[in-house]
Amino acid sequence: MNAATRSPQPPLTRSVEDYLKSVFHLTSQGGFATTSDIAEMLEVAPPSVSGMMKRLSETGLIEHVPYRGVQLTPQGRRAALQMIRRHRILESYLTSKLGYDWGDVHVEAEQLEHAVSEKLIERMADALGEPRYDPHGAPIPTAAGEIEEAELVTLADIAVGSSVVLREVGDENTERLHYLAEQGLIPGVQLTVIDRQPFNGPTIVRLGDGTTRVVGQELALLLFCRPVDGE
């Protein structure tokens, strides 16, 4: 009997929870999460990642292919989704019930997600009416560990002339989020791409109210859209 099949599991540490989340995000498009990508995301040195990957594969949370990278096992994925649910419910609660600005919730949720009980998260979810999306438009995994996989395209990829709905802002930076909110670029808003400058230049969009915005390439890559008609 190896470590992966031993039971019951000890509770995960804060550090392990963070590694699992990183691997989840880095593998969301399929493939492997590399050591250096994880290191960069968590702001640790690459050897720290190698060491942790060793421990996590011994406990059966990830699959490690040496020199290639890692993927989550079903068990690791479950744990990661639980953390993401916690994070997004917390962000939603802080925004709806405690007057937090959507730019400030990420940092606070990042700390709280390691300390809250399942019970507390479910009470918050209940108080909010079981929200399906967080304040940035990201889907909230269910308590059962299912997450919506939507096909979203970044604003930078939308053809000139197309109309789309902004569904998700894939950013965590407080200042950028404040700026986007000022500009009215928040989930749910309808956009028409009326022009785009060449050489990865900015995209010019018209909002529902007829006003226009100039969105730089870097920001446009963080704005995920869906066709205006689809569900």
Next chain:
Amino acid sequence: MNAATRSPQPPLTRSVEDYLKSVFHLTSQGGFATTSDIAEMLEVAPPSVSGMMKRLSETGLIEHVPYRGVQLTPQGRRAALQMIRRHRILESYLTSKLGYDWGDVHVEAEQLEHAVSEKLIERMADALGEPRYDPHGAPIPTAAGEIEEAELVTLADIAVGSSVVLREVGDENTERLHYLAEQGLIPGVQLTVIDRQPFNGPTIVRLGDGTTRVVGQELALLLFCRPVDGE
């Protein structure tokens, strides 16, 4: 320049926060907190406490008199009161806003108090209307670090025939708290001591509604009362 005067302070660890809280509680009647009392309260071995006391006195949070015990410095007291404010605001919020039972809040708050920001605590306090007491009747320190020092007497010390108001339940045990709530023994209730059995036997009290309760010595020591007339 020694460590105590160096600035700025690094953030306190979870462990340090717990030690400071313990010392605060153990010295609330004055005097020193002993190594073994702290060890028992935190469920660690006495040498772990000695080691931590060494570190904490180097950072100027406590005053350590070898073989005697420790006391908080003004700086340590400030940090301890901040943790107690966090804990009690959290307990109040969970009870008022998320439907927690007063027996269950302690465990949850114990985890959260290390993860919440000042900002979040103040938003919760604001949402609650700046409460002065937690669900168990314990006074909540102000954001400025002041705490009410009330002269309370345990029910076991109240003379037969006296009427008192139950002000605080000094317990954290879930089951005992559930039991007390069932019995109607919650802060604010008025009690008249109508009898007491000899040899540290139970106290018999009459509640406002005329019903009576038999309160064992052990529980009576946890029920803090004030005279019925005073503010």
Next chain:
DNA sequence: TTTGAGATTTAGGCTAGCCTAATGCCCTGT
């Protein structure tokens, strides 16, 4: 096919915080 840049892993070391075992101090009771 070989080579070398870049990524990864291994080696070795550090700190915080915990432990047990051994030692030292204090103080009371004889």
Next chain:
DNA sequence: ACAGGGCATTAGGCTAGCCTAAATCTCAAA
């Protein structure tokens, strides 16, 4: 006055998680 019990401290060791430096692997380009 001092012996001994009980508490506190020191000594020494462990793990998790981080680090830097050194060794190793991979793969693309020459």
